[in-house]
Structures are given as C-alpha cells and as structure tokens.
Amino acid sequence: MDPIAELITSYFELNGSSIDELDDGGTEPSPLEFMRYVARNTPFVVRRGAASWPALKTWSVPFLRDALAEHVVNVAVTPNGYADAPTAGPDGKVVFAKPWEEDQAFPEFLDYVVQQEKGQLDASAETRYAQTQNDNLRHEYASVFSHVHRDIPFARIALQRSPEAINLWIGNSHSVTAMHRDNYENIYVQVLGQKHFVLLPPLCQPCVNEQPLQQYNYARAGESFGLVPETPEADDQGQIADDDNTVPFAVWDPDVPTESKTEYSALAEPMCVTLDPGDMLYLPAMCITIRIR
C-alpha cells in the first residue's frame, strides 16, 4: 500500500472523524489539557464555554446597530458568497477569486445581512461579509470589546502569549469560506447565530489537490460583478514584477468529492461541527478548515 494512503487511513482508524467535545458544563480545559490538543493538532469544542461572557447576553442586532451606529466597516462582497475561493474564471478556467471590498455604514451593512438571511432579498442578491482579520475587535469595534473576555486564559498560559489578533466576523448563511489553513492557533467563539465547520487534519493535505490559481478580484460593474486579474503591485523602484501571479490553493471540494480529486481525496473523513451561541472551538494551526458557513 502507498505509504501516504496508509498514513491517512490509519490516522482515521486511530482517531475517528468526530470532534472531541469537552464537558457540557462550560468548563474550559486546563492549560495542560489544552496543550495535549495542540500537540496532536486536534480540534475540540467546549459547549457553552463562553456562556458567561457579557456579549452572550448583551449583543443583538439592535444593540450592535446602536453601539456601532457611526461606524464604517470594510465589507467583502461577492455575487455568490464565495470570497477567496476557487471559481470559474472568465475563460472557464478555475481562478482564485477575491471579493470586492468596500466601506459601508455599519447599520446599513447589518440590516442587509439580516434581510438576506430572512429571505427578504432576491435569490441573486450579492453576499456581504465583514471578515477583516486585522485585530478589528480591539480597533474598529473597540466600543464593544469590553463585552468579551480580553483573552482565553488556558490558551494564553499554555502558549505563553497573548492573542495576536481578536476579530469579530459578521455575516449570514450565504457566506462560505473555501478550504484553507492558517499558520496560527485559533480559538473561535460563536456569539449570535450558528456556524458550521468542516475540518480535516493536517495530514490530509494530499487529499485537497492544491493547485496554482491565477488571482482575480471581483469588481462591481453596475448591478453585477466582473472578475478582473489582480494587478501585481509595483516594488520600491516602481517596477512591476513579471511574476505568474498565482497562489497555491486547494481545489478539491468535499461536497463534490468526485470532482477535482486526487488519488487520496476519497480517504479523507471530514470532521463536522455546528457551533451555537456560547460555544468555543479550538482550531489548530495548519488544520485544514473547509466550508465554514
């Protein structure tokens, strides 16, 4: 048997494909218990782990609209909810499509997201998602930061560092995050609504069919969107690099498992979990995260 196939197969035989759920009473792990998961690159959920955070009581659509009434937010806009995702490009070839970004008044943005979720917009309406990862909860959204814990003690003590970034993301069920992985440890807390995660362990990398994709940007064109090739940035000397402008990205989609597959794709056993308000999820660094909706 192919050693890579053997590795992936025995991983799932040994570990299963369900995500550990810690004690239902909202008890966080100790730093040592957390570090055991970090060592094994294994996610876990603490159901109701953040139930005592003030935001779980105070945050609501009216509260946030009011608290951030004067705010302008950076919004990622796509025609279909797929931002930073493999997409059929202008000539039919799969490209990497980045969202159109624009600043919107926070109350209008929030109302749009809610209306779309309630089915009050056309099926063809664009998808909007406030998804910046620039430590926004300690900056743009600072006025509501006091409603969440400043850090996660078990993670701070175990990893011996404070959070590099604390981000608030606001979207609806039309937003889908494509398969990707991040090079840092992440604790995700659900405050309002639900989020569905599908995860693969890092050793499933051979299953995901990473390909170099040309980078394109969505651009508003009247009522619809066009895809335009990303312009390479000029360097210090004003020179534009003659690079191929591609980014390596996974093109296999476990929802359509027989397409764009590798010889290993069928061995992957995606681990699924749905978070409700107050639930906390540890997303290990380099864990492959797919189809966050």
Next chain:
Amino acid sequence: MDPIAELITSYFELNGSSIDELDDGGTEPSPLEFMRYVARNTPFVVRRGAASWPALKTWSVPFLRDALAEHVVNVAVTPNGYADAPTAGPDGKVVFAKPWEEDQAFPEFLDYVVQQEKGQLDASAETRYAQTQNDNLRHEYASVFSHVHRDIPFARIALQRSPEAINLWIGNSHSVTAMHRDNYENIYVQVLGQKHFVLLPPLCQPCVNEQPLQQYNYARAGESFGLVPETPEADDQGQIADDDNTVPFAVWDPDVPTESKTEYSALAEPMCVTLDPGDMLYLPAMCITIRIR
C-alpha cells in the same frame, strides 16, 4: 524556491540548531512545560535532571557485575559497531545489516565492553552492545530497577500514561546507532559514561535519503563475520512470503555529507548534544536520531 527547501531553511532560521538546556539546577520541567516541547517535536536536555536517582551513586562496573553475576544477557555483536545500519553488502551494494545476537554471561559481557573501551583489545575486535528494547529494566535487570525512578512524573502526567518500556543499554564508544526515528516519546537518562546524540527535526526527512535496503544478518564465522540475507519468516500456514525483504532506511550520513545525499541534505543542520551522568534528554517521537555513540 522549492517549497520543501523553503520549509527546512525557515525552520532552522526560526529555531536554530542548538538543543534547549533547561535550568542547570537539575530542575525538571512541569508537565505543561514538557507538553510545549512535545507539541513542537523539540528535544531538550535537563542537565543533572536525574542526579538524585540512587543509580547515579550506586551503579558502577563492579556493582553491576556483582548484582547481575548470574545473569545471561542478549548481546548484539557486529564487526564494526554498526548494528541495524546501512552497510556494504556481499556484492558491494548497500544493505541493511542486523547484528549477530547471542546470549552471554553478564560479567563476561561487561568485562569485554570495559576492556575494549580501555584499548586492551585488538583494533579489529568485534563490538558488543546490550541493546534490547523489551522493557528489560523491569524484567531481566529487575534486580537493579529499584535504583532508578519508576517513571518520569512530568512525562507521565503530561502524556497521561506510564512508560511502555524502560530499557537499560550497556555498550562502549565503539557502538554507533545509525540514523533512525521512533514512533514514541522517549526520555533518555545517562547513568555512566557519556553519550553523543545528533538529532534532526522530523521535517528533515527529505534530507536523509530513505531507500529500500535488503535485510541481512551478521553471522559468526569462526574468527570473523559473514553477512547472510535474512530468511523471511514462514506464516501460520508454513508459507514463506515471496516479499522483497527490504526495509526503508536512511542512507545519507551527516558525517560524510556529500555522499548518498538528496537535493535537501545540505540544508539539514544537525543538533548535537553530549550527555554526562545524571543528564536527561527528551527525544521527541519521529525526531530523527543519528550517530548515537
């Protein structure tokens, strides 16, 4: 740049190639501190970490000869000190050479090892090494087991398990262990003499040039040794498999770095450490261990 080369290069840029030494006062890490090393697959040394173990005071050549006077030990014998190592085979091709194993009276074995170390034997004398890994310190050597600690508390608590095996190895500086890796966490304690370790992080696997090697056994032939192909074992039905009888093994040797290399070998930065009596070394699972002497 080749992504594998980039990964290896940036690993050493970030982590250096020296092995962490914990506090010189013999202070063991806490379970959490240990788990941080486990999570990063990173070795560390605790100088004098086992200095308080009774064995550090009681064990000596006369003591062991006396305590194990009636014992018979399994001894690995090679003409050159290289057991379980890539070796030029009968037809000049590199093969995997396993030692000749024989039972010897413990006192005679110990005297041989000491005499050879003192230079009292011919340069061509065979090398003997008691290297069984069958939990021997809790079995054959049980009469001296009470002189060491029953387990390593920081590792037992962190990993939530007692040691699977506790082994005592006895040899001299003629024994060399070839590059290999083990699929379990290991705490090594030096009691007498010195041992030199050279380690590579797991991501250096592409540097070591793993090749399928035919398995051979050394066999005593009068005053010298022959290499004979290993006979495949018969299965339950008495059938002998028509297997190719090879084992995958690293053939690159960092002491002769320009031979048997891969395109990545030159990027490896071996981490060296010498243990003195009382020193403790954490050898992470899958860490590549080379040239233990």
